[in-house]
Ligand SMILES: Cc1cc2nc3c(=O)[nH]c(=O)nc-3n(C[C@H](O)[C@H](O)[C@H](O)COP(=O)(O)OP(=O)(O)OC[C@H]3O[C@@H](n4cnc5c(N)ncnc54)[C@H](O)[C@@H]3O)c2cc1C
């Protein structure tokens with residue numbers, strides 16, 4: 001047992017003060033990831049700063065027609081929040097594809113963004129892992145890498161980000177509001193998580209003294225033509241092998257705007273602006289969707305046990321875009337993917 005202190009933050013400024021004063025401290029919200037990591041001896045915080053009672057639990061409409069979601073809104077409340085269910089069903093579907101009802105009741109919006117990879121070596125302190133211990137090596141490159149990355153990997157790390165919610169937030173062009181010693185700032189969702197490069201110990205661009213206070217959604221929710229399709233080893237309570245958030249704005253059969261984000265394939269939710277731009281003005285046909293899949297996956301690279309994910313991702317992208325175009329968002333998991 002490693003001793004740690006516990007303190008409860010009274011407001012956001014207090015939370016920032018406490019984390020700035022002790023770089024080895026950690027915020028705790030729902031605790032569904034952090035406590036597991038402490039039990040496995042992966043995280044050893046000197047102090048837990050409990051932020052779970054801060055007033056960051058509301059969902060509010062913004063002046064420009066979007067939504068501002070407090071960092072402590074539980075995942076289950078968010079999925080069933082009426083405005084989210086009606087206007088951002090892509091986000092609701094992605095949240096409900098993750099974890100279990102009990103976990104979603106505890107898991108917070110901010111904690112979901114900052115949950116850590118599920119690479120088995122990251123959890124196993126007996127093995128080298130550059131993310132857990134920089135410079136020690138990556139056991140996964142030549143090890144059991146079936147669940148790991150095919151896009152944006154580096155020599156140092158091939159881990160994936162495990163969140164479902166974040167894949168939808170990436171597709172929806174969300175923003176992350178944060179507060180720190182230097183004041184408040186807003187980070188575009190695409191810039192929040194990082195690729196591993198040579199510093200895989202850093203999952204995000206959040207500074208050590210910053211707290212996530214809210215996530216903001218723009219007005220456009222793609223509520224008519226969307227799909228979140230998650231392929232996993234069993235139908236519930238499993239992380240994605242590949243997931244796709246697809247959203248389309250159509251004018252008849254012509255694509256006016258497309259959004260495509262992938263989960264389970266990279267160190268961050270994977271979005272490719274050039275593919276989305278190339279879809280604009282094209283007909284929403286199987287040929288177009290196959291072209292999009294090839295384009296997104298053009299630089300994909302598999303390892304010994306996960307090369308199958310490239311072809312799987314190709315099929316999932318085509319199916320997700322097809323379902324989105326038809327306005328039939330539910331994944332038909334009992335049907336074989338062709
Ligand atoms: C068995 C199991 C299965 C799961 N399956 C899935 C799944 O299929 N899909 C999926 O998406 N997720 C899944 N999850 C992960 C779950 O969604 C996350 O554990 C959860 O979202 C984390 O939220 P939390 O509030 O509990 O975070 P915590 O555990 O409290 O914190 C996680 C990290 O975030 C930091 N943090 C928390 N809030 C803030 C904040 N506001 N500002 C700055 N830092 C903060 C903490 O310091 C910590 O480092 C699963 C988890 C478990 C245990």
Ligand code: SF4
Nearest residue numbers: 119129130138157158
């Ligand atoms: S893939 Fe990343 S998290 Fe997994 S062992 Fe390698 S360095 Fe660690």
